[in-house]
Amino acid sequence: SQQGEEDPQALSIQEGENATMNCSYKTSINNLQWYRQNSGRGLVHLILIRSNEREKHSGRLRVTLDTSKKSSSLLITASRAADTASYFCATDARQGGKLIFGQGTELSVKP
Amino acid sequence: DTEVTQTPKHLVMGMTNKKSLKCEQHMGHRAMYWYKQKAKKPPELMFVYSYEKLSINESVPSRFSPECPNSSLLNLHLHALQPEDSALYLCASSDNAAVYYEQYFGPGTRLTVT
Numbered sequence: 001s002q003q004g005e006e007d008p009q010a011l012s013i014q015e016g017e018n019a020t021m022n023c024s025y026k027t028s029i030n031n032l033q034w035y036r037q038n039s040g041r042g043l044v045h046l047i048l049i050r051s052n053e054r055e056k057h058s059g060r061l062r063v064t065l066d067t068s069k070k071s072s073s074l075l076i077t078a079s080r081a082a083d084t085a086s087y088f089c090a091t092d093a094r095q096g097g098k099l100i101f102g103q104g105t106e107l108s109v110k111p
Numbered sequence: 112d113t114e115v116t117q118t119p120k121h122l123v124m125g126m127t128n129k130k131s132l133k134c135e136q137h138m139g140h141r142a143m144y145w146y147k148q149k150a151k152k153p154p155e156l157m158f159v160y161s162y163e164k165l166s167i168n169e170s171v172p173s174r175f176s177p178e179c180p181n182s183s184l185l186n187l188h189l190h191a192l193q194p195e196d197s198a199l200y201l202c203a204s205s206d207n208a209a210v211y212y213e214q215y216f217g218p219g220t221r222l223t224v225t
Contacts, residue, residue: 033213042115042201042216043154088153098167099214101153 006089006102014110019076021105023089024069032065032072033090033099043088046074079109115217117202123223126192132220134185134202140215142208143185145177146201148219154201160185161208192224 159167
């Protein structure tokens with residue numbers, strides 16, 4: 001089944017550094033979304049990028065999408081300890097609201 | 112109000128018990144979802160309701176029974192669960208069950224089956 005694969009699985013950086021997470025998927029999509037999950041809590045939507053867009057920004061977040069390579073990246077600039085969380089990409093399965101989540105990247109930002 | 116609420120926060124139940132998880136949203140969203148999430152894994156879709164009708168059932172065992180009494184409420188009835196059903200159960204909603212809409216998640220119910 002279509003599924004996003006993310007790398008790295010875990011990332012540890014110092015506050016102030018940039019964090020880059022990558023997501024690859026298998027089949028064509030309408031859009032790709034990124035979500036954040038703090039430990040044991042619900043997911044929070046970060047950004048949605050449509051298949052005809054190449055780059056999108058939201059505050060300290062920058063998302064790129066390369067449909068030819070079936071990949072996306074999430075860049076968090078000037079990271080903060082509060083950015084410590086798991087980050088998931090999610091692709092649509094072309095079936096009524098169904099999202100397929102990648103395995104996630106666990107980000108740890110050390111103060 | 113952009114909040115999805117879930118009750119209870121934690122639930123411990125035996126394999127012979129019957130319990131229900133509840134989810135509520137007041138954003139006027141017409142699509143609601145149940146996900147199951149095991150530790151250090153991504154959420155896995157269980158059910159999708161669109162306009163109060165079940166539109167997707169991801170081959171979930173019948174011991175999980177969803178119900179959508181109205182457009183704001185979503186329940187998940189649990190009966191005769193197994194220990195491997197222990198997980199975080201997440202509810203979500205979106206404006207529409209179409210691919211272009213972000214999903215809003217509740218904080219989840221941590222379920223332990225003993």
